[in-house]
Amino acid sequence: MSFILSEDQQMLRDTAIAFARDEMPVSHLRELRDGGANGVDPATRAKLAELGFFGVLVPEEYDGVGLGMVAMGQIMEAQGRTIAATSLLQTAVLGVSLLTLGGSEAQKAEWLPKIASGEVSVALAVDEGTHHAPLNIATEAERNGQGYTLNGAKRFVSDGHHADIFIIVARTFGEAGQAHGISLFIVPADADGLTVQALDTVDSHGAAHLQLEDVAVTEDSILGAVDAGWEILEPALDRGRIALAAEALGSAQATFDMTLEYLQTRKQFGQLIGSFQSLQHRAAKWFTELELTRSCIGAALSGVDENRNDTAELASLAKARASDLIHLASNETVQFHGGIGMTDDHDSGLYMKRARVQEALLGGAGFHRDRYAKLNGF
Amino acid sequence: MAFDAPEELDNFRTEVRDWLEKNCPASMRTPMKDDEIVWGGTREAFKNPESKIWLERMGEKGWTAPEWPAEYGGGGLNKSQARVLQQEMRKIRARPPLFSFGLWMFGPALLEFGNHEQKKRFIPDIVNGRTRWCQGYSEPGAGSDLADLQTKCEDKDDHWLINGQKVWTSYADQADWIFCLVRTDRSVKHEGISFLVFDMQTEGVEARPIKLISGSSPFCETFFSDVKVPKDQLVGKLNAGWTIAKRLLQFERSSISAGGFGGTGGSGILPPQEYAKQHVGVDETGRVSDGDLRARIADHLMYAKAFGLTVQRSTEEAKAGQEVGHTASIMKYAAAKMNQDKCELLVEALGTDGLGWSGEGFTDDAKKATRGWLRSKGNSIEGGTSEINLNVVAKRVLGLREHQ
Numbered sequence: 001m002s003f004i005l006s007e008d009q010q011m012l013r014d015t016a017i018a019f020a021r022d023e024m025p026v027s028h029l030r031e032l033r034d035g036g037a038n039g040v041d042p043a044t045r046a047k048l049a050e051l052g053f054f055g056v057l058v059p060e061e062y063d064g065v066g067l068g069m070v071a072m073g074q075i076m077e078a079q080g081r082t083i084a085a086t087s088l089l090q091t092a093v094l095g096v097s098l099l100t101l102g103g104s105e106a107q108k109a110e111w112l113p114k115i116a117s118g119e120v121s122v123a124l125a126v127d128e129g130t131h132h133a134p135l136n137i138a139t140e141a142e143r144n145g146q147g148y149t150l151n152g153a154k155r156f157v158s159d160g161h162h163a164d165i166f167i168i169v170a171r172t173f174g175e176a177g178q179a180h181g182i183s184l185f186i187v188p189a190d191a192d193g194l195t196v197q198a199l200d201t202v203d204s205h206g207a208a209h210l211q212l213e214d215v216a217v218t219e220d221s222i223l224g225a226v227d228a229g230w231e232i233l234e235p236a237l238d239r240g241r242i243a244l245a246a247e248a249l250g251s252a253q254a255t256f257d258m259t260l261e262y263l264q265t266r267k268q269f270g271q272l273i274g275s276f277q278s279l280q281h282r283a284a285k286w287f288t289e290l291e292l293t294r295s296c297i298g299a300a301l302s303g304v305d306e307n308r309n310d311t312a313e314l315a316s317l318a319k320a321r322a323s324d325l326i327h328l329a330s331n332e333t334v335q336f337h338g339g340i341g342m343t344d345d346h347d348s349g350l351y352m353k354r355a356r357v358q359e360a361l362l363g364g365a366g367f368h369r370d371r372y373a374k375l376n377g378f
Numbered sequence: 379m380a381f382d383a384p385e386e387l388d389n390f391r392t393e394v395r396d397w398l399e400k401n402c403p404a405s406m407r408t409p410m411k412d413d414e415i416v417w418g419g420t421r422e423a424f425k426n427p428e429s430k431i432w433l434e435r436m437g438e439k440g441w442t443a444p445e446w447p448a449e450y451g452g453g454g455l456n457k458s459q460a461r462v463l464q465q466e467m468r469k470i471r472a473r474p475p476l477f478s479f480g481l482w483m484f485g486p487a488l489l490e491f492g493n494h495e496q497k498k499r500f501i502p503d504i505v506n507g508r509t510r511w512c513q514g515y516s517e518p519g520a521g522s523d524l525a526d527l528q529t530k531c532e533d534k535d536d537h538w539l540i541n542g543q544k545v546w547t548s549y550a551d552q553a554d555w556i557f558c559l560v561r562t563d564r565s566v567k568h569e570g571i572s573f574l575v576f577d578m579q580t581e582g583v584e585a586r587p588i589k590l591i592s593g594s595s596p597f598c599e600t601f602f603s604d605v606k607v608p609k610d611q612l613v614g615k616l617n618a619g620w621t622i623a624k625r626l627l628q629f630e631r632s633s634i635s636a637g638g639f640g641g642t643g644g645s646g647i648l649p650p651q652e653y654a655k656q657h658v659g660v661d662e663t664g665r666v667s668d669g670d671l672r673a674r675i676a677d678h679l680m681y682a683k684a685f686g687l688t689v690q691r692s693t694e695e696a697k698a699g700q701e702v703g704h705t706a707s708i709m710k711y712a713a714a715k716m717n718q719d720k721c722e723l724l725v726e727a728l729g730t731d732g733l734g735w736s737g738e739g740f741t742d743d744a745k746k747a748t749r750g751w752l753r754s755k756g757n758s759i760e761g762g763t764s765e766i767n768l769n770v771v772a773k774r775v776l777g778l779r780e781h782q
Binding site for chain 2: 293296
């Protein structure tokens with residue numbers, strides 16, 4: 001396990017931070033929101049593709065960069081700094097991971113180059129309830145003559161409102177709660193019987209509810225083995241969780257920097273408010289949490305690249321702590337800024353809204369504390 | 379560095395392994411028992427005779443202080459070699475031969491600020507464990523505001539004359555020598571403090587143990603009445619002791635956050651989830667049945683994991699030449715919280731079995747957990763309170779200003 005970035009990784013980090021700062025600052029999200037774009041931003045997507053960011057996890061043989069999770073984490077952290085709306089988590093992390101972990105040669109050859117080039121965006125559709133519960137799959141995939149028929153519903157699929165293809169988690173056997181019997185299907189967004197209901201979400205990134213009514217798919221749309229989709233779904237989810245934790249870390253760092261600057265400029269009672277001990281101690285505790293969590297995310301990212309056998313544990317560690325961190329950070333940012341923090345003109349509200357989505361997606365602190373306990377045998 | 383060539387390091391590893399194989403006694407490869415910890419000094423009883431042999435052998439090699447200069451009895455190893463030694467010792471689960479404030483605090487400060495004669499005189503006996511040191515810092519009126527200390531030191535031409543009182547002097551009743559902050563100028567605060575060392579047997583020195591809420595007495599009140607100290611026992615310049623004091627506090631905070639805490643539990647105590655399983659019970663899948671307690675234990679374990687990873691990260695960053703900042707203060711604050719949370723969870727998981735004090739009816743490990751929990755309350759007070767550490771983080775790391 002290493003916490004020190006290689007030269008390539010450091011270069012990518014610098015590029016990503018500069019890109020987020022210059023091309024997708026918070027003011028850009030604000031413009032998208034006010035223009036009713038609901039997080040859909042083809043121009044930025046094209047620029048991200050040009051930089052090769054969609055192909056960071058795509059192997060070179062499929063026209064990707066093949067750099068690994070530590071590298072991807074730097075980009076996610078950078079986009080978190082400005083809470084930018086991109087489909088990197090869904091497309092470049094979850095989509096690519098599922099395809100590389102379980103895709104057939106034909107599937108990889110068909111989709112990975114298009115993902116790397118930015119031509120195709122992917123959305124993994126797992127959850128059916130209001131809380132992350134990837135084993136609670138009731139969506140049915142029934143065998144028919146040539147393939148399968150899908151029936152069911154998915155809730156709050158992030159980037160689902162502008163995805164080109166979906167990876168639908170469905171059940172070919174057993175009942176909700178069981179790992180065995182879960183299968184994954186690649187379904188184009190324009191498939192007959194698939195209804196995509198765009199959602200106007202609190203963070204202005206958007207999402208979608210999906211309705212599947214007799215959606216017919218062919219045999220070769222199955223991703224991974226029938227009934228054994230969980231074997232690739234779980235490690236892919238873990239990569240997504242780690243990437244999302246890195247994004248939340250970036251947001252937490254940005255809110256901290258913003259607040260620290262305010263503490264050093266805002267005066268009351270003839271003093272800089274940063275000289276008040278009650279605020280100093282809270283800032284110091286916040287900073288401690290930030291540093292502790294940064295280490296967890298660094299370890300989890302490099303854990304994936306090193307193929308460590310405790311990746312699941314590290315993923316839950318990273319996501320639980322990052323969720324707690326961004327919860328604290330976003331609330332403190334509003335409170336430290338006082339009245340100005342309550343106004344729409346100030347960025348702190350935008351960070352808080354995005355924070356709750358970062359927390360909820362792929363499992364919040366409660367989910368991952370419970371999973372961590374389970375993985376540790378209690 | 380030529381010595382760091384891989385084959386040189388491999389040779390060194392073989393050498394270390396062979397030496398340890400021949401010289402580390404069998405019982406020194408078993409988990410440490412609380413009452414077999416060796417603190418050295420003239421009062422050391424060596425409850426386990428093999429611990430004496432182990433200390434003598436390690437001391438002779440200088441490997442109790444692997445990176446200190448060989449000229450003063452240290453191991454003279456470079457960082458990579460010291461790491462090899464540590465790895466090889468861990469491999470055979472060798473016990474640390476010596477616990478010592480001399481090794482952790484005074485020695486590093488003396489190597490930085492002392493003169494050659496002082497190093498020659500004091501460092502070798504720290505390395506071989508013959509002298510046990512105690513720390514004369516806090517006073518009844520100077521705790522968190524340490525620089526307000528008033529223990530008087532007068533220049534009597536051929537000696538220093540000390541009058542005053544120290545408190546929270548760890549193991550003063552067991553120590554041979556003391557390193558001590560004294561006031562040599564009353565007209566200024568920080569610039570009127572000097573750093574002295576003297577023999578605890580000197581006439582006029584008296585140490586009285588203080589009984590804590592846990593029932594143990596690791597600390598003393600220490601009184602000085604007309605104590606005469608030779609002139610050459612001033613470390614650094616007159617009135618320049620505060621710089622040494624602060625540096626030494628950094629060493630102290632690092633050694634505390636590296637796991638030197640009182641109340642951690644010690645041998646025989648199981649992790650909180652095991653007590654929770656035994657005393658609270660498990661559901662049909664074998665998990666702790668109280669979901670609330672389970673989540674809080676998991677939260678604590680994750681905090682502990684994050685702490686360990688952060689120690690690892692700052693070590694790597696330091697090695698890579700990156701700026702590390704004042705991580706010691708952050709880590710001291712975090713270590714105190716971590717240990718106190720753990721101790722609370724142990725007692726909570728034990729239920730009423732965690733509420734015994736002495737005698738029959740309670741197991742030894744449960745009683746140890748109870749005493750450890752009480753002792754752990756000092757973790758956020760000793761070596762700089764958590765509030766003082768947060769002040770340090772706010773001012774030195776975050777750059778926030780002092781209130782006017």
